[in-house]
Amino acid sequence: MAATTIYVPRETAAISVGADDVAIAIARHAKEAGDQIRLVRNGSWGASWLEPLIEVKVDNKRIAYGNVEAADIRDLFAAGLTSGGMHAKRLGPIDDIPYLIDQDRWTFWRCGLIEPLSLDDFRAHQGFNALETAFESGPQAVIDAVTTSGLRGRGGAGFPTGIKWKTVADTPGGQKYITVNADEGDSGTFSDRILIEGDPLGLIESMLIAGFAVGASRGYIYLRSEYPLARSILSRAIEIAHDAGWLGDDIQGSGFDFDIELHVGAGSYVCGEETAMLESLEGRPGIVRYKPPLPAFEGLFGKPTVVNNVVTLASVPNIINLGGERYASYGVDRSKGTLAFQLAGNIRRGGLVEKAFGITVRQLIEDWGGGTASGRPVKAVQVGGPLGAYLTAEQLDTPLDYEAFTNMGAMIGHGGIVVFDDTVNMAHQARFAMEFCAIESCGKCTPCRIGSTRGVEVIDRIIADDNREENYDLLVELCDTMEDASLCAMGGMTPYPVRSILKYFAEDFASAQGADQ
């Protein structure tokens, strides 16, 4: 009898709630029971709330079991796990789970599906097809497809990717670079990590396509140190690609040379800002640079450089495979395509949901997220990381669209959605926004370096009812200064969450004193 394939994710969230122990228990019980199994450590489908989510392949269907613990394994085997037997934790075929099937999986479609470090599995799922197409059609066709797709930077800034690539391609200057920003520091975001852990070869293919399109022969990945598993998987994937001739000189006989170097961050949030990241890649403190010049003209080591977020790049292979028009058919207005939204914080069903732009925050929180984990009412939702505004429960019907968010003083950023229930005191969140800026500021510009510390002090005075009215006005003025005069988004956007709290949750300042932090 052929061995039964059982999938147990090797992904940070799954492991953090016991997936490794589950894998060990499965191997042990299968051995005891004399069952022939093949244990595959896949990536995560992104339904983190169901982790550890294991699957058993039965008649070419993958039957899922959710929230499996090592202690369940004996029971599961007794219930006929290897033939997809009934059990309280059985969810049915993975393809029938509403959380997953109701998504628009353009960029993350291989995550969960494949064995991340199997080149054969990657190739069997269209891996490197887009690169081969690019080699045939030439660099200009790649840039045209990306431009047509309307793809914008998914790191948060939303700059059109096609224009960025064209700029680098058109800039004279010998050596050019592709740099990947995997310094995913926003709280509430984990899509870069899920992609790297679940489809690392897909990221490598994306970098190769970008390098080929703009004429760059070297790529750098800047990965945050808080992601040790992603680092180990990505390092191995780079070796695998190298050994198989998908990295190095004359890749697959195309005449195109490309190499990748993986750099690890050292715990600085601001290194997610593109110029700070370049400084760090050059071995210096992650202090932001003045712009201009833009990195597309003078980036890494002063050479023309593409700086793209992981998700931005990973959206490209399917744009080549399926066409830019197809990607542009998703989404609304100038927000084309899909975004991997990440449901986090106080949410019943947290995880990654890749959907076309235009869906509302409420749909994501209610239809996918199932409301708060605590069962209490939603009070505030922070979208776009620590520099994003807090939305009120009434604002949740706003469609997720870059411009719609900008118009209300908010931002989509990297797609993180952090839910708070009604036990939160928003004055504490305003204080934290300033405090975080003070901790993470690179110190180059005064509004950010000093303003954030003064911000914490002023908020403390407002909370303590020390000249509340005057200090309130002072805080607004401080926000103006930081927003107008900071060098980068760190100081420039820290006022976003603060202002949203001043505007919509001002009553919390009066009740913050002595409130449970």
Next chain:
Amino acid sequence: MTTQAYDSEIASRIIAGFDARPEMLVQVLVAFVERFGWISEDAVRQVAAELNLSRAEVHGVVSYYHDFRTSPPGRHIVKICQAESCQAMGSRQLSAHMVKTLGLAMHSSTEAFTLEPVYCLGNCACSPAIMVDGRSYGRVTAERFDGIVAALQESG
């Protein structure tokens, strides 16, 4: 954590592994922290000499990044996320519990433990999240944390 005392020969090998390229300074220091747990004055001197940088340049980088500790950590490094997603799931209360259980303040160490705040571990759908010796734990309760600490104390 299996860090070891500073050893200039091992340090030299690490630096050589990066071809002694000065632009690899951050990467060299990352490797030092992984190997030795912290960046000592000896380390700063040696890195500066072997990468052909000034000690001031190396010091500037060491002092900039949160990961580059300048005092030796405990045998086990406990990091707790303090960012918004975890706050929404009670990380402030969990932090207070951890401070009390371990008997040490944030950013401080005993021989056994180092406790450090971290701003996002990227495990936000399973908040609150902590990391112990490089391993992630999600949906952490006070009880689960006590269990993790008890297991560490048993293993030394």
